[in-house]
Amino acid sequence: MCRHVAYLGPEEPLGRYLVTPPHGLYRQSWAPRRQQYGTVNADGFGVGWYAAGDPLPARYRRAGPIWADLSFADLARVARTSCLLAAVRDATLSGADGEAAAAPFASGTWLFSHNGAVPGWPDSLAPLAGTLSATDLLSLEARNDSAFVWALVLARLRAGDDEGQALADTVREVAEAAPGSRLNLLLTSGDSITATAWGDTLWYLTTPGHGTVVASEPYDDDPLWREVPDRTLLVASRTDVTLTPLKEPGETSAPSPTLESTRAGGPPSSKEPRT
Numbered sequence: 051m052c053r054h055v056a057y058l059g060p061e062e063p064l065g066r067y068l069v070t071p072p073h074g075l076y077r078q079s080w081a082p083r084r085q086q087y088g089t090v091n092a093d094g095f096g097v098g099w100y101a102a103g104d105p106l107p108a109r110y111r112r113a114g115p116i117w118a119d120l121s122f123a124d125l126a127r128v129a130r131t132s133c134l135l136a137a138v139r140d141a142t143l144s145g146a147d148g149e150a151a152a153a154p155f156a157s158g159t160w161l162f163s164h165n166g167a168v169p170g171w172p173d174s175l176a177p178l179a180g181t182l183s184a185t186d187l188l189s190l191e192a193r194n195d196s197a198f199v200w201a202l203v204l205a206r207l208r209a210g211d212d213e214g215q216a217l218a219d220t221v222r223e224v225a226e227a228a229p230g231s232r233l234n235l236l237l238t239s240g241d242s243i244t245a246t247a248w249g250d251t252l253w254y255l256t257t258p259g260h261g262t263v264v265a266s267e268p269y270d271d272d273p274l275w276r277e278v279p280d281r282t283l284l285v286a287s288r289t290d291v292t293l294t295p296l297k298e299p300g301e302t303s304a305p306s307p308t309l310e311s312t313r314a315g316g317p318p319s320s321k322e323p324r325t
Contacts (some may be wrong), residue, residue, distance in 0.1 A: 054137035059261015065126035071269035091138035094152030099131035164196035166232030174228035226299035
C-alpha cells in the first residue's frame with residue numbers, strides 16, 4: 051500500500067524528484083515497479099516541503115489521484131526546496147477522511163508518512179490507545195491506521211525521543227500488537243531523514259552534489275541505488291546514510307549491529323557497532 055519518497059540536499063524544484071524521473075512518484079501512482087501490495091495508488095497524494103528561511107513545512111494534499119490534479123504540475127515545476135517528503139496513497143480501507151488521510155502528516159517541523167498496513171485495524175491497536183492522551187486522540191488528522199501510528203510516533207517525539215528511537219519503538223510496539231503489520235515509516239524535520247524498512251521495500255540514493263533520496267522504490271535506473279534490508283532503521287543526512295538492525299517484538303537484546311555508513315559518491319563502508 052502506498053509509495054513515498056523523501057529528499058534532502060541542494061535546493062531543487064519539487065518536480066525534480068517527483069515528476070521528472072522516468073519512474074518517479076508521479077508514475078508510481080499508476081505503474082509502480084516494486085510494489086508488493088496493491089497496484090494503483092489513486093486514493094490521495096501529498097507533498098510537504100521546506101522553504102528557505104521558514105522552519106515549518108508547507109503541505110499540498112488532495113483526496114484524488116496525483117495525475118488528475120493539473121495544479122500540482124505547476125506547483126512542482128516552480129516550488130523549490132532543499133527537503134521534501136511526498137506520498138501517493140492506496141487506501142487500506144475505504145473512508146470519508148479525504149485529503150486528511152493523505153500523507154504527509156505534520157506537526158511543528160516534522161513531516162511523516164506510513165507505507166504499509168496494520169492488520170485488524172482498528173481493533174488490533176485499540177489497546178495502544180491508552181498510551182495516548184485524550185488530546186492526542188482527539189487531534190488525529192484522520193481515522194486510519196497511518197494517522198494513529200503517527201500519533202504514537204509524535205507522542206514519543208514530544209516526550210524527547212530522537213527520531214530514530216521514536217520510529218524504532220513505535221514499529222516494535224505496533225508489530226507486537228498487530229503481527230504481520232507492514233511498517234515502512236518515513237520522517238523528516240528538514241535537516242535529516244529517518245525511516246524504517248519493515249515488511250515492504252525501501253531504497254536510498256546518495257550522489258555527490260545532489261544530496262540523499264530515500265524512497266519506496268528507485269525512480270530511475272541509477273546503479274548507485276541501494277536497497278535497505280528488511281527490519282532496518284535508516285538515518286540519513288545530506289552526505290551519509292546509517293543502517294541499524296531493528297529488534298523483533300519480544301527480543302530482549304538486539305544482535306550486535308554493524309552500522310553501514312554511505313557517504314555521497316562513495317561505496318558503503320562498515321563501522322564498528324556503537325555502544
